[in-house]
Amino acid sequence: MTEAEWLTCTDPKPMLEFLRGKVSGRKLRLFAAACCRRLLVFPYDISILFESFNLRSVFRDIEVCADRGERSSHHADEVKEAYIAAKKAASRAASRRYDVKMSFDWNACALLLKGLLRIVADDNVVMMAIKVSELAACARGNCILSWELTRLETEGDGDGEDIDQEFADRVKLEGEDCEKAAQCRILHDLFGPLPFRPMTTDPVSLAWNGEVVDKAKTSYYLLGLPDNIVADGDAIYHECPAVKPLHDLRNALQAAGYTPADECLRHFDKLKGHIRGCWAVDLILGKE
Ligand SMILES: [Zn+2]
Numbered sequence: 607m608t609e610a611e612w613l614t615c616t617d618p619k620p621m622l623e624f625l626r627g628k629v630s631g632r633k634l635r636l637f638a639a640a641c642c643r644r645l646l647v648f649p650y651d652i653s654i655l656f657e658s659f660n661l662r663s664v665f666r667d668i669e670v671c672a673d674r675g676e677r678s679s680h681h682a683d684e685v686k687e688a689y690i691a692a693k694k695a696a697s698r699a700a701s702r703r704y705d706v707k708m709s710f711d712w713n714a715c716a717l718l719l720k721g722l723l724r725i726v727a728d729d730n731v732v733m734m735a736i737k738v739s740e741l742a743a744c745a746r747g748n749c750i751l752s753w754e755l756t757r758l759e760t761e762g763d764g765d766g767e768d769i770d771q772e773f774a775d776r777v778k779l780e781g782e783d784c785e786k787a788a789q790c791r792i793l794h795d796l797f798g799p800l801p802f803r804p805m806t807t808d809p810v811s812l813a814w815n816g817e818v819v820d821k822a823k824t825s826y827y828l829l830g831l832p833d834n835i836v837a838d839g840d841a842i843y844h845e846c847p848a849v850k851p852l853h854d855l856r857n858a859l860q861a862a863g864y865t866p867a868d869e870c871l872r873h874f875d876k877l878k879g880h881i882r883g884c885w886a887v888d889l890i891l892g893k894e
Contacts, residue, residue, distance in 0.1 A: 607620060607621070619739070621793050625793075625797070628801055632672065634734070639725065640882075645714065664684060667681065685719055707755045708752070710755075714749045718742065725738060791879055795881055796885060828846075829882040873886040
């Protein structure tokens, strides 16, 4: 894979295969956790399951372990139990005609939990990352189908019960493709140009302007916190809590003598789409 192909790729699988042997297990675990984190917005019934298994705190711990490059295998039993419960709920919902929409949400939840199980159970990080990305994409396809059926029902174009299989397959596939493209953007943020070219920071200018490292530390910390879920009209989106510190970090880099020609500075021109493990923040902090 060339760098140009990497930058335009919309399927994470060949990208992850390309990374084999080139990058740290920490980054691949952070990728897998980020794929799952994108799916943590559920209808009420599923939120209740999450609470009853304390899954938000489990997920938080999985992310913290991933950041240390660890597998968090101590969560395997509780994630497995929750996965079985979600699978049962999905088949119960599928057997009730009026509840078929909800079965897709439960399927999405079960696929997400299966992904979490891979994170806590698999030692082969590249294979784990590929599987989690596939499961997360498939989960998104199910969520999109449920939303689409709700929309059609609301607009009077369907009753949410009689589902045309061809339509359902197409909607799911479109949802999966969108999610895969989003996962590629996560890989771009985690690795930047590093799989192709070594990047370094200038230790003299960073030492001269200690603000750069301070701002990078604040950004790193905030990128590890859950996103703020913001509702704007009908749309619900994630807002990264590190937007302001990343803006400050960019300015501090500029004050330290970095120019817009520098890739590290240019990476922060865009204030959205950064996650814990962002290559430019990691580079400043000396993390791999
Ligand atoms: Zn970034």
